[in-house]
Amino acid sequence: MSCSSSEALFEAYLDDTLLPAQRVRLLNHLGACGRCKGVLDELRVVDALMIAPRHVELPANFTFATMAEIRTLPRPHVSSAPVYAYLVSYLVAAWLLIGASFLLAGPAMRAFGETALDASAQLFHTFGTFGHAGARVLGDFGSLGALFGGAIVLDIAVALALIVGFTVVRPRLAERIRS
Known part of the structure; x- marks a missing residue:
């Protein structure tokens, strides 16, 4: 199996939707090709990061600090003519x-x-x-x-x-x- 044909199967492999024959051929190729194995490991990391929920905790004074920073910005130009x-x-x-x-x-x-x-x-x-x-x-x-x-x-x-x-x-x- 070539690297390009195995890379086409990575997504299906990670989703566990490969046919058994394709899975065996891909695993054999991954055992022989370190580059494809590295790419697959990177894809696993990316998938794990995308699945893992991230909760961003805002500081207690977030609103106050943001409003204070906004007040320091220059005011937008207002036309003097009515x-x-x-x-x-x-x-x-x-x-x-x-x-x-x-x-x-x-x-x-x-x-x-x-x-x-x-x-x-x-x-x-x-x-x-x-x-x-x-x-x-x-x-x-x-x-x-x-x-x-x-x-x-x-x-x-x-x-x-x-x-x-x-x-x-x-x-x-x-x-x-x-x-």
């Missing part, structure tokens, strides 16, 4: 860009706006007041008023939700985690 300042600047910049693109596009956008308004009439029906206000502001693009009004309201709602999340909910969750 989050809502970024959100407000995003809204202003986004809507200035959108408004400028519609004003520069000219009457060709009217057809697009009417199609979009028809497709989303039910969705923005709730925002009708804002749509009328948008129609007055946009002038020639009156049909886009409801679309703009509804989108602005949705943007403002998302921005307010993020502001509340960062200023109210996030600190409360952090306090819960600390305690």
Whole structure:
């Protein structure tokens, strides 16, 4: 029996699932080959280490020592600018860009706006007041008023939700985690 074919049988030998004929051939090879016998002995040691339960005993002051070490670490960087300042600047910049693109596009956008308004009439029906206000502001693009009004309201709602999340909910969750 060659070393490579005997090494293929080591796992089955250790699990005691070899056929009697294979077992006899493997034992004969192990008697003649010191290298394979050494590999099998190492596998036995590894198996014994994996089977043996290890219980790790923590020191009595483990939690206290760990928390003391954590307190000595530098605090993570916290942005000095409030989050809502970024959100407000995003809204202003986004809507200035959108408004400028519609004003520069000219009457060709009217057809697009009417199609979009028809497709989303039910969705923005709730925002009708804002749509009328948008129609007055946009002038020639009156049909886009409801679309703009509804989108602005949705943007403002998302921005307010993020502001509340960062200023109210996030600190409360952090306090819960600390305690």
